[in-house]
Amino acid sequence: MSLFNSQRRTKLKRKSQYEKVPIKDVGIDHQILRLHQVMAEKCLARPDLFIDIQARIEMRYSAKQMRYGAYLTWLSILELKDTPEQFKAALFEKSVKMRNMRRATVFTQVLTEEERVAVINSL
DSSP states (O other): OOSSOHHHHHHSOOOOTTTTSOHHHHHHHHHHHHHHHHHHHHHHHOTTHHHHHHHHHHHHHHTTOSOHHHHHHHHHHHHGGGSHHHHHHHHTOOSHHHHHHHHTOSOTTSSOHHHHHHHHHTO
């Protein structure tokens, strides 16, 4: 018997990020990700929407509805708007942190109700 678990560690496979998430939440996360994909495309097509999003970030942070880390993360993502591929990569990142941040998104009011319903019904 070894004092270290190095042999055991090499046999373990890296688990999926969604493995411990209930099935219901995976479906919801998929919907939220799809909504963000459509919102990102609309924002990139209409850059004036980024002004409203930045104002929403500032408003939420000043009203203490957003923590400093989330504030910096959202501002950093918005800074990437001039490079669409990097912007999308940051927004669609499949990390636990971004999954949680997308659930409390600052991209509200980008899509109309009809657009939002159409996206959800297309899934």
